[in-house]
Amino acid sequence: MSEEIKYEAVFGDQSLFDGVSCAAIIVIKSNSTGRYTITENECSDIVKLNVCQPDIEIAMRRIIKTPVWTKADQQAGKLPEVGAIIHFTNDIKDVEFAGSSADRKSWVFKCSDGSMMFAPESCFKPIETPEERAKREEDEFVKSILKNEMPDSSQLWLDAVAFGARATYRKLKMTEL
Numbered sequence: 001m002s003e004e005i006k007y008e009a010v011f012g013d014q015s016l017f018d019g020v021s022c023a024a025i026i027v028i029k030s031n032s033t034g035r036y037t038i039t040e041n042e043c044s045d046i047v048k049l050n051v052c053q054p055d056i057e058i059a060m061r062r063i064i065k066t067p068v069w070t071k072a073d074q075q076a077g078k079l080p081e082v083g084a085i086i087h088f089t090n091d092i093k094d095v096e097f098a099g100s101s102a103d104r105k106s107w108v109f110k111c112s113d114g115s116m117m118f119a120p121e122s123c124f125k126p127i128e129t130p131e132e133r134a135k136r137e138e139d140e141f142v143k144s145i146l147k148n149e150m151p152d153s154s155q156l157w158l159d160a161v162a163f164g165a166r167a168t169y170r171k172l173k174m175t176e177l
Helices: 040-048 071-075 130-146 155-176
Strands: 006-011 024-030 036-041 056-064 084-089 093-100 106-110 116-120
Touching: 084 106, 130 155
Parallel strands: none
Antiparallel strands: 006 056, 024 036, 024 056, 084 093, 093 106, 106 116
C-alpha cells in the first residue's frame, strides 16, 4: 500500500515547500542565502541558524501520519481508529474506517467518492505490515514443504524438516535481493 503523506500548515507561506523534500517540516528562505529546509530529525539544527535577518521568510508544516489497522491490532481485539486505513475484501481495496455499530458487527467505511457505507466486520482485514507479510510467506513455504511429509513422521523429524525449510527459504530470499 502506498501511503499518501498529508500535511497540516502550522504557519507561514506554504508555497515555500514547493519543490522541497517531502520530509521537510520547516523552510527558511532568505534572498541573500537561498532556501534551507529542516526535517524532524534535524530540528536541533534550527538553533544554529541566524534567523534575525530582515529578508527572511519562514514556513512550518506538520506531517500527519495516517493510522493503519494491523494484524497485531486485530489480535489484541482493538477496533481501528477512526480514519485508519483498513482492507475491504469485497472490493479488494483499502478504505478509511469511519466507525462501527453498537454491537461491533457492522462497520462503516468511507468510499473514495466520500460516501459512507456499511458492511459486516467479516468483510474487513487488517493491513499487512512488511514484517507480517514476510512471516506469512515464510510460514506458507514451510507448510507447503511439510505437507509432503509422511503423516506418521516423528515430531523431531518434522521439526528438523521445518528448520531446514526455513533456512532454505531465507537463503532464497537473500539471493533475490
